[in-house]
Amino acid sequence: MKQILSFTLNGSPVDVVVTPTETLLDVLREKLGVTGPKRGCDDGDCGACTVLLDGEPVRSCLTIALTVNGRDVLTVEGLGVNGDLHPLQKAFHEHGAFQCGFCTPGMLMSAKALLDHNPNPSRTEIREYMSGNLCRCGSYEEVIEAIQAVAAGEYKE
Amino acid sequence: MREVSYFAPTDVGEAVKLLAEHGDKAAVLAGGTDLVPQLNYYEIKPAALLYVGGLGLDYVKEEGGKLVIGAGTTVAHLLANDLIAKKFGVLAAAAHTHASPAVRTAATIGGNLGTASPAGDMIPSLMVMDAEVILASVRGERAVPIKDFFTGPGETVRAADELIVEIQVPLLPGKAVFEKIGRRKAQTCSIVSAAVRLEMDGGVCQDARIVLGSMAPTPIRCPKAEAMLKGKAINAALIAECAAQAVAESTPISDQRATAWYRHKAGTALVGRALAKAAGV
Numbered sequence: 449m450k451q452i453l454s455f456t457l458n459g460s461p462v463d464v465v466v467t468p469t470e471t472l473l474d475v476l477r478e479k480l481g482v483t484g485p486k487r488g489c490d491d492g493d494c495g496a497c498t499v500l501l502d503g504e505p506v507r508s509c510l511t512i513a514l515t516v517n518g519r520d521v522l523t524v525e526g527l528g529v530n531g532d533l534h535p536l537q538k539a540f541h542e543h544g545a546f547q548c549g550f551c552t553p554g555m556l557m558s559a560k561a562l563l564d565h566n567p568n569p570s571r572t573e574i575r576e577y578m579s580g581n582l583c584r585c586g587s588y589e590e591v592i593e594a595i596q597a598v599a600a601g602e603y604k605e
Numbered sequence: 606m607r608e609v610s611y612f613a614p615t616d617v618g619e620a621v622k623l624l625a626e627h628g629d630k631a632a633v634l635a636g637g638t639d640l641v642p643q644l645n646y647y648e649i650k651p652a653a654l655l656y657v658g659g660l661g662l663d664y665v666k667e668e669g670g671k672l673v674i675g676a677g678t679t680v681a682h683l684l685a686n687d688l689i690a691k692k693f694g695v696l697a698a699a700a701h702t703h704a705s706p707a708v709r710t711a712a713t714i715g716g717n718l719g720t721a722s723p724a725g726d727m728i729p730s731l732m733v734m735d736a737e738v739i740l741a742s743v744r745g746e747r748a749v750p751i752k753d754f755f756t757g758p759g760e761t762v763r764a765a766d767e768l769i770v771e772i773q774v775p776l777l778p779g780k781a782v783f784e785k786i787g788r789r790k791a792q793t794c795s796i797v798s799a800a801v802r803l804e805m806d807g808g809v810c811q812d813a814r815i816v817l818g819s820m821a822p823t824p825i826r827c828p829k830a831e832a833m834l835k836g837k838a839i840n841a842a843l844i845a846e847c848a849a850q851a852v853a854e855s856t857p858i859s860d861q862r863a864t865a866w867y868r869h870k871a872g873t874a875l876v877g878r879a880l881a882k883a884a885g886v
Contacts, residue, residue: 449608468611468654469644490645492638493792498707504681505707510641512634514611515656558707579791580705 455516457482458526466513473497473508476523484524484553488582495581498554499523505561524553527560535603536560539594547585555581559595568599610653617660617741621768624655625743629765631655635677636711638704639720662715662770665689672774676715676739680727681706683714693774695730695781695800702726702785705792715769718754721761722794724819726785728755729800731772732824733781733814739771740764748773755823779804779812782879786871788862795819796863799851799875803834803883810834810884815847819862820855820872827851830876839884848877 453466457480464479473490476482476499488494490509497508500522527534533541536559546552555578562569562577569577574592583591597603612631614620624631632651634640635658643649662677665686672693674683683689683700690697703709703726717727718738728751737748740763751772754761763769781802787793798818804811813834815827830851837843857868 449610451611468609471641471645491642492704492708495705495707501710504710506711507638507707509645510636510638510708510711512637512641512654512656514613515634515637515658517613561706576791577706580707 451514453513453517455518456520458522468512468514470513471509472499472501472506472511472513472516472521475513476508476521482523482525486550486553488550493582494551494554495558496551496554498557498581500557500561503561503564505558522557524556527556529605532605534560535598535605536563536594538603539597540591543590543594543597544587545590545594546583546587551581551583551585555583555591559591559598562595563599569595571596607650607652609651611656612653613656613659615659615661617662617768617770620655620657620660621742621766624768625766627653627655633657633719633768635713635716635719636679638708638712639716639722657715657768660770663713667692667776670776672776674714674772674774676718676769676771677713678715680704680709680712680714680717684709692776693730693734695733695783695802696727696774698783699726699730699785699798699800702783702787702790702795708792714772718751718772719761719763719769721755721757721759721823723758723821723823724795724798725824726795726798726818728824729798729816729818730781730783731774732816732826733800733802734774734777735814736772736774738769739773740767741770742767746770752826757822777802777804780883780885781814782882784875784879785818786875794862797857797868797872797875798824799872799879801876801879801883803839803880805839805884808838810837810839815851815876815880817851817855817872817876820852820857820868822856825855827854827876829854834880839880839886841881841886844877844880844884844886847880848873851876 486496488496631653662675785798
């Protein structure tokens with residue numbers, strides 16, 4: 449039973465026809481061409497599909513698309529403004545906080561949620577908050593350093 | 606491809622009417638963190654999804670000496686809630702070990718009960734407080750003591766037309782502790798979990814609850830181990846004896862996460878650790 453889903457994606461209203469069992473990740477990637485969120489496990493474990501829903505991090509692979517009706521979704525595509533990188537993106541780039549980059553869109557969204565809630569997190573708080581985002585290249589140290597650098601105000605909008 | 610229906614009722618009355626109509630052909634969708642992977646991997650093929658996130662069941666309040674928790678309360682909201690932090694710390698402790706932040710924003714306490722995993726993180730803490738699960742249907746409401754709620758892995762006494770709407774938690778006295786071992790600290794299903802609650806009076810135990818998770822087809826109470834502590838002064842020797850008794854009441858299996866042998870050893874250590882913390886010895 450197809451239905452129309454209406455929500456705000458990276459600041460713009462979107463209407464899209466979906467089926468009840470499609471996830472937000474399916475709709476973003478397959479129907480809207482928004483491929484920042486990655487399909488790693490489709491099981492909620494890896495964190496590569498993390499997006500912000502009304503400002504809170506969620507797994508888009510675990511989110512039935514129709515449940516975001518009327519809500520606000522932010523993906524990595526909406527992080528930068530007018531083509532400029534977000535401070536977290538600059539910091540990840542300069543600190544080498546990735547190798548292959550597959551986990552990065554999810555890492556960035558989790559890191560944004562962390563700093564929105566807690567602008568000055570301790571190293572332990574960063575490690576705990578980022579614990580649901582896996583990086584098979586093992587760039588965890590650089591991710592922590594990049595987030596610390598943004599928290600310290602080293603990167604501006 | 607078979608058509609799946611989607612319902613998003615906005616109050617409990619409407620939701621239970623839909624459940625009465627569709628029964629076990631409908632899958633109840635709350636946070637989706639357990640249900641959606643099963644859909645993604647085609648392990649289940651429900652005829653309808655009944656989304657209960659719009660029912661207004663995300664709340665925590667204190668009423669008549671009880672904490673009343675809406676079934677739709679997310680684990681993130683439990684962690685952020687002052688009443689839970691002050692009056693039900695053992696649930697907050699369990700919530701802190703649950704999955705990871707981006708799962709906790711969606712996962713609900715009612716979903717954790719409905720999924721009925723032997724490893725369900727919220728369950729042992731609710732069991733040491735003698736919580737009751739409130740089920741609603743077009744036939745009315747009933748309260749089920751949580752120790753009677755689970756009947757097997759993924760199975761509960763909930764009838765197909767019933768919805769888990771609330772959890773009521775008596776604010777029983779004493780100190781309660783939750784412990785969990787998994788493959789890593791975060792984002793992990795428990796290999797063994799344990800919760801205990803001890804009511805002490807001058808070093809003598811007045812009442813005890815000992816609950817094990819992932820050690821049997823459902824989370825279990827260990828009544829013989831609990832009885833060993835009543836009326837006794839708690840010391841290291843008694844704790845060791847009691848922890849061994851608690852694990853003797855369980856029936857752990859070997860699976861992809863750990864062997865039964867390991868669960869025996871780890872479960873004994875975990876119950877001992879929880880009892881020592883609860884008794885302050």
